[in-house]
Structures are given as structure tokens and as C-alpha cells.
Amino acid sequence: MNLFTEMRALVISALENMQTEGTLPEGLEFKNVAVEPPRDAAHGDMATNAAMVLAKPAKMKPRDIAEALSAKLTEDDRVITAEVAGPGFLNLRLSPEAWQGIVKVALVNGAEYGQSDMGEGRTANVEYVSANPTGPLHVGHCRGAVFGDALAGLLEYAGYGVTREYWVNDAGAQVDVLARSAYERYREANGLEFVVKEGLYPGDYLVPVGEALKEKFGDGMIDKPESEWLEEFRDYTIDEMLRQIREDLALLNVNMQVWTSERSYYSSGKIEKTLEELKEMGLVYRGVLEPPKGKEPDGWEPREQVLFKATEYGDDVDRPVQKSDGGWTYFAPDLAYHYDKVKRGFDVIIDVFGADHGGYVKRMKAIVAALDHEKRVHFDIKLTQLVKLFKNGEPFKMSKRAGTFITLRDVLEQVGPDVTRFVMLTRRNDAPLDFDFEKVLEQSKDNPVFYVQYAHARVCSVLRKAAEAGIAVDDETLSRADLSQLDHEAELGVAKKLAEWPRLVEIAARSNEPHRVAFYLYDLASELHSLWNRGNDDGSLRFIQEDNVATSQAKIALARAVAVVISAGLGILGVTPAEEMR
RNA sequence: GCACCCAUAGCUCAGCUGGAUAGAGCGCUGCCCUCCGAAGGCAGAGGCCAUAGGUUCGAAUCCUAUUGGGUGCACCA
Incomplete structure (x- = not known):
């Protein structure tokens, strides 16, 4: 259940209602009508841009549409006020019951609260790591591994059937x-x-x-x-x-489902078949490439090669598939491999590369564009930027010769998989990441890993304390608690954050950006900590209320719902939630 | 020379595929521990979103150019 999509549905039906009444012309496109959380909480709980989007096609003033829409929306129990603001926004204020209901939904659905059906059972292939099997994995691979795995987890949560795949460069x-x-x-x-x-x-x-x-x-x-x-x-x-x-x-808790061997492509004839097909399409020819301008490689000489017409699909130059000695270039198996992925029927195909492979993006896109004959596949390539290592704020230079080469295993032995994974996701994938061996293990508020884990552990602590006091705190009981007692603005604030979770999942999945989950969890943890701290000053905001089981259960239900979402979110990222901090 | 990525508070970074007065943490300033966990808490100051144009009701977000940084550029994978 997603309260935002529900409210959007309400807005749409109100608009349709206005059409039948004749207050709004027929034949309007509602695609761009959005219901979103406002940037400023003072504006209300949700805002819709319906009036502004429709003003032009309806040939009406935004305010007129907004006012008519406002009257319709307030007929719904969940909407307390709908005020026209700014250039034509409609700010909705929802009833406490609407937010309290979220807590219940989260408890009843547990780990499934927030799961989306946007994937509609479609299949996605995420290829990541794919490091050459010529040595151990190092920290650079680590980021790609974590990112790819979290992305796979995110897509699963959003309703896709996901295949995690590793392309093994075992040839050449x-x-x-x-x-x-x-x-x-x-x-x-x-x-x-x-x-x-x-x-x-x-x-x-x-x-x-x-x-x-x-x-x-x-x-x-x-x-x-x-x-x-x-x-x-x-x-x-x-x-x-x-x-x-x-x-x-x-x-690192990364477990691939499919390992595809490059060498198997050489013996199977798949490369020849793919090229044959491209040849029939007129996309393969013998030719000589121009030398790159400005930077001519040493010993460059014109050479006739077999080329793939990548420029036809947006690449800068055509790419050689066969060397002058007749052997395949590294690009040839890539061609066949991506064609294979298309033919295997995936609806979504994602490659995760290190940023140093950014130069391959266009040619890969050209491959899929050329070979996805039905134009069915959504193909995306995500680049992960470099990881800069630090130790206590000092840059940590890697050198194979000096023996300070940091492998993935070194990191895991010092830091552990949970912290490593979370930290790797505290930055957008295309931004460089600083990884400080000391700081990531620091148990303080400055450390996002700790901060989120701590929030979860605090809830667990409350549950333990409550159980000791003889209060029933199983999810079943909590979900039946009298949640109308959660009427304080600070408590509703937490519930509102919880309501954003399903929406966040969809946004993150749509853009293939698992880091958004990590940032959301930080915000959610922050809400919980804030409420907790207010309990220090105001006893009525503490989760456990002496001698009042019903109130305690309502408040604990809220806390537990936070833990449920943190747990689900960490699950997407492949991080185990902590029950207690030591 | 060309292509791709990036540029947001003093620092490190978010920013909902175009929404309202651009956010968080650190640092800085000022208050606050008899407390279910003070390994902290609350509040405040701090911005020409690199620059210049454009698109439109509306731009940090989209387009173009410029500046500055990163990455990559045939017969290696």
C-alpha cells in the first residue's frame, strides 16, 4: 500500500468527477498529475500539481481548477484541508487516522510493506563485478559488487525477477x-x-x-x-x-546466480552467429579506421579490420570485431554475450562497470540497440566511481610492490560485510567515495551505519524492556493496538516518514539508484532518534508508559514499524540489522 | 583533439527524472544531563546551486556555449 498513489488515485477520480459534471473539459491527459510530499512540511502533508498541469490544456486558470478540486477532495475522510497555494498547488492535510493506518499496515505486512508491483513480474538481469580472473578482488571491485547486489535487491523488492550474473573473462x-x-x-x-x-x-x-x-x-x-x-x-x-x-x-554476502564463461563463446559458435546476423543487417564491413585526432598512439598504422557499424547507433566510431590476424577482438564476445542476454528474454538488462570503463558505454548501447529487434529491452549501464582509501583521515596509497595493496578480503577482515556494504552505498554511484578504515567503524552519530543500526537496536531494546514489564509486544498484538493514541505531532512525523517508504522504493528502482534507500533509512532513523530524544524531556512521548499497557502498545507499535522498515531497507542493501550495539 | 562523468553552505555530500522560501552531517556560536541508552540533545548563523544564454506558468534539475576537475580513446582484455 502506497498512500501517495492512493491519494493520487483520489485526485484523478475527483478530476474525472469534475469532467462528468462539466466543470472540467473532456479529453485531458492526467499522466503528469502528481501527488508528492512537499519540500516544506509547513505546506501540508501532500501537494498536487494537478491544477497547474491541466490549466493549459483545459484552457482554465490554475486557481479555478484548484478550488473546484479542493472541494471534491475534502469530501474524502482522509483529507482534512486542501488549500490552494503558490502558483496553483493544492496542499493537502491528511487526518491523523490516515497516518496511524500506515503503522498498522507496516506491522501487518511486515517485510513486504513497501514492496512494489511496478516490476509486474518482468525479469531483470544485473551483471556486475565481472572482474578478470587473474587475481584477487580489490576495493574497486568491492564497490561495484555492493552496488550491483543492492541494485539487484532493490529490483527484486520492486517486483522484478532478478538474475545476478558474472561475466568471466576467461579467454584471450x-x-x-x-x-x-x-x-x-x-x-x-x-x-x-x-x-x-x-x-x-x-x-x-x-x-x-x-x-x-x-x-x-x-x-x-x-x-x-x-x-x-x-x-x-x-x-x-x-x-x-x-x-x-x-x-x-x-x-561480502554477494552470491551470483549465473557465471557466464567468455571462453564458452569461442567454442560454441555464438560469436560467428551473431556476426552473421549483423552482416545480414548490413552492420558489419571490412574497413580502415581513422587514427584518433590529437592523440595518435605510438606505431599507428592504417589496418583493414572487420568492423561493427556502431556509429549507426550513436557510438563515436565503428568498433573492430576481428583483428588483422583473423582473431576476435575483446569486443566480439561482448557482442555475442549481450545478444545472448537479449535473447534470453530479459525485460531489463543492466551492466555495472567501474568508471574507468565509461568509454564502453556507447558501444554496448549500440550493441543492444542493434540486436534488440523488438525494441523490448530496457538497457542501462551504471558506472561506479573510484573508492579512495583513508586511514584516520590520511590518504592510503595502494601499491602492489610495497605490499600495501588492499584486497576485498583485507577490507572485509577489518571492517566486516555489513559496514562495508552500507558505507559503499552512502554516496551516489557516480560520485567518488572516501572510505576511511577508522571512521567507518566509529560508533558515533557521525557514522551513518551506526546511526541506522542504532535506531534499529533501540527499538529492539524497547521491545525487550516492554516484554520484561509484561507487555505483549508481538506484531500481531501491536497491529491491533489503539493507534488513535498516536496523536502527537512528533509521532505523526515518524508515521509520515514511514508512509514515504513504498514511494521511495519505486523512485529508487526506477532510476536504478540503491543509494536512495540508504539515505532514506538515515532519515527514518533520524526521525526515530528525534522522537526518542524528545521522550527525554517529555515523559509522555516515551515508548513505554508506566501502568498503561494500551498506550504503551500504541507507541511501541510505531517504534516497531520503524524497525520493520529499517530491517526491510537494510535487507535490500544486504545489511543485517543489529539487535543491540556493543 | 574527441567522447563520457562531475561542479550545490568553510568541509563531506543529499536533493523525488521540472515544483513553492534549495536540505543533512561535520565545523562554528549559544543553551541543555536527577532522564525507557548523553558512545548526547535543542536552537542559530552560514548559498548568485561554476559562468553566460535559452526552453515555460516554474530550472540546482532539461538544451547550448564557456570555465574548472575526473575518466577513457584502433591491431590488449
Whole structure:
């Protein structure tokens, strides 16, 4: 239940009513009529722009429409006043009962309060992390992982059937490099000196791999040519890297449903098929690209390649799919993969990339635009900006050579998954994020993670205290409490915030912005803390009222409803709510 | 050179796909602990939303240009 959409429905039906009465002309479009919370609470509880939106098409003055509409709306029990204001806004003030009803709805529906049906059962594919399996995940991957996972959770909550997917770049030159790097560690495990070779991965994370390879092959591969060991070393090392990646993600509570292997595309013929189809559409040709102006790469020379006509769909240049030696470029499997996602029937496809891959957005969009023949798919790409690490306010420089390279696992071991996840979402995805190892663990009001967790824990504390005092506080009982006692403006304020929750979910889901959930939870927590603090001065605002079970239950119901929403919201973000703070 | 992202209080950032007098935290100023949790609370000051145009009833939000910052730019993934 969404009180805002209900009130919008009320406004629409009032407008239709006016049409049948002849006070408003027929044939108007109500699409842009909105009912929103006002920016300033002094303006009332909700505001509608109906009069302003309709004034022009109806050829009427906004105020005339607003006044007629006002008379209609106040006939409803829930609407106390509907005042015309400003350029033609209609400010609604709702009855206390309307807000008290929200508390009950939240308690009855529990974790489902706020769930939306805007997805209407449509399916969404969210691809994220997709880091190359050539090493452990680092903090940069972490943000993408958290963002993608929270976005997936958000879309689920909004009624989509969500697939979480990881694209494994297990093909191409990089994994051969990985195999050669593992080979050097294998030699080392066999007692030979380890030398850092140009172009190989020097990281010591391959040391155990080298040892495992020694277990497997003994010293038999030491002097063998590459052709004898490359394939087996590569497969083993990739598997091992993927195992670690899976493990790290699991520690972060990220669990992918589908892992799609790039290599499988090479053998399946999917790349050829996709290109064949594009060729039939006239979107593939042999040609020579112009060198980029202003910044000519070293050793540039004109070369004939097979190109995808990405410019046809908004890209800046056409993109090579086949190298001059006949091999596929990295772009070719991407083409086939995205076509595959389209063909798998998803209604929504989302790629989550790091900001350093921003240059790929246009070509990816070109792919989907070209291959989504029915123009059915909603395709979006979200970029996550860099994470800057700090320790006690001091910038923390990462360096592989100095051994200060921070892996995802380092972060999780120091900070834990809940804090990590929440902090990563306290900033818009396209804004850089500062992550301070000390500050994120600080237990103070300045730390949003703590602030939200604390609000939840406080409610749990009230429930425990009330139960000790012999007051029944199960949700069933609370939902039947006499909520009309929640008549104080501070209490209604909390209820009003709760009423915004379903609306917030839809806004966040529509824009694919899970950070909005985190900010909302902060605001909601703030409402609860504020009410709590007022209880310090004004005893009648405390949740537990001595010797008055009925009143206590009403007030506790409000608190519990807050906890229900915080819990649901944290659930979307993949964060466990705290029962108590220690 | 081109493309994409960004620019909002002294600082760090929100801002509802165009709504009213632009918000929060930190910092600053002033008050406040006999209290279901003061690891705080309440209040106040603080703004030309980078700049200049445009679109319209209405712009931080959309368009164009400019300035300043980040990222990326064929035969690597």
C-alpha cells in the first residue's frame, strides 16, 4: 500500500468527477498529475500539481481548477484541508487516522510493506563485478559488487525477477599471461629462483598456485616447452582464481546466480552467429579506421579490420570485431554475450562497470540497440566511481610492490560485510567515495551505519524492556493496538516518514539508484532518534508508559514499524540489522 | 583533439527524472544531563546551486556555449 498513489488515485477520480459534471473539459491527459510530499512540511502533508498541469490544456486558470478540486477532495475522510497555494498547488492535510493506518499496515505486512508491483513480474538481469580472473578482488571491485547486489535487491523488492550474473573473462591473452605467471611460481616451488618477468603478474597470490601445481606435476614441466603445459596451467589457475573470487564475494554476502564463461563463446559458435546476423543487417564491413585526432598512439598504422557499424547507433566510431590476424577482438564476445542476454528474454538488462570503463558505454548501447529487434529491452549501464582509501583521515596509497595493496578480503577482515556494504552505498554511484578504515567503524552519530543500526537496536531494546514489564509486544498484538493514541505531532512525523517508504522504493528502482534507500533509512532513523530524544524531556512521548499497557502498545507499535522498515531497507542493501550495539 | 562523468553552505555530500522560501552531517556560536541508552540533545548563523544564454506558468534539475576537475580513446582484455 502506497498512500501517495492512493491519494493520487483520489485526485484523478475527483478530476474525472469534475469532467462528468462539466466543470472540467473532456479529453485531458492526467499522466503528469502528481501527488508528492512537499519540500516544506509547513505546506501540508501532500501537494498536487494537478491544477497547474491541466490549466493549459483545459484552457482554465490554475486557481479555478484548484478550488473546484479542493472541494471534491475534502469530501474524502482522509483529507482534512486542501488549500490552494503558490502558483496553483493544492496542499493537502491528511487526518491523523490516515497516518496511524500506515503503522498498522507496516506491522501487518511486515517485510513486504513497501514492496512494489511496478516490476509486474518482468525479469531483470544485473551483471556486475565481472572482474578478470587473474587475481584477487580489490576495493574497486568491492564497490561495484555492493552496488550491483543492492541494485539487484532493490529490483527484486520492486517486483522484478532478478538474475545476478558474472561475466568471466576467461579467454584471450590475459589468461595466458596468468598461466605463464603461475608457471614462474611453479618453478619457484620447485626450488628455482623466482624472477619477475616483464609483462607477467608478479603478485604473491600465485605462490600457493605454484605449490599446488608442483603437487600435481612434480618437476616434470620445468623444462618443457610452453605448448606442453600452458593449457593445463591456465585452466587450473583460472579455476583457482574463480574459487577465490567466489569465496570473497560470499564473504561480502554477494552470491551470483549465473557465471557466464567468455571462453564458452569461442567454442560454441555464438560469436560467428551473431556476426552473421549483423552482416545480414548490413552492420558489419571490412574497413580502415581513422587514427584518433590529437592523440595518435605510438606505431599507428592504417589496418583493414572487420568492423561493427556502431556509429549507426550513436557510438563515436565503428568498433573492430576481428583483428588483422583473423582473431576476435575483446569486443566480439561482448557482442555475442549481450545478444545472448537479449535473447534470453530479459525485460531489463543492466551492466555495472567501474568508471574507468565509461568509454564502453556507447558501444554496448549500440550493441543492444542493434540486436534488440523488438525494441523490448530496457538497457542501462551504471558506472561506479573510484573508492579512495583513508586511514584516520590520511590518504592510503595502494601499491602492489610495497605490499600495501588492499584486497576485498583485507577490507572485509577489518571492517566486516555489513559496514562495508552500507558505507559503499552512502554516496551516489557516480560520485567518488572516501572510505576511511577508522571512521567507518566509529560508533558515533557521525557514522551513518551506526546511526541506522542504532535506531534499529533501540527499538529492539524497547521491545525487550516492554516484554520484561509484561507487555505483549508481538506484531500481531501491536497491529491491533489503539493507534488513535498516536496523536502527537512528533509521532505523526515518524508515521509520515514511514508512509514515504513504498514511494521511495519505486523512485529508487526506477532510476536504478540503491543509494536512495540508504539515505532514506538515515532519515527514518533520524526521525526515530528525534522522537526518542524528545521522550527525554517529555515523559509522555516515551515508548513505554508506566501502568498503561494500551498506550504503551500504541507507541511501541510505531517504534516497531520503524524497525520493520529499517530491517526491510537494510535487507535490500544486504545489511543485517543489529539487535543491540556493543 | 574527441567522447563520457562531475561542479550545490568553510568541509563531506543529499536533493523525488521540472515544483513553492534549495536540505543533512561535520565545523562554528549559544543553551541543555536527577532522564525507557548523553558512545548526547535543542536552537542559530552560514548559498548568485561554476559562468553566460535559452526552453515555460516554474530550472540546482532539461538544451547550448564557456570555465574548472575526473575518466577513457584502433591491431590488449
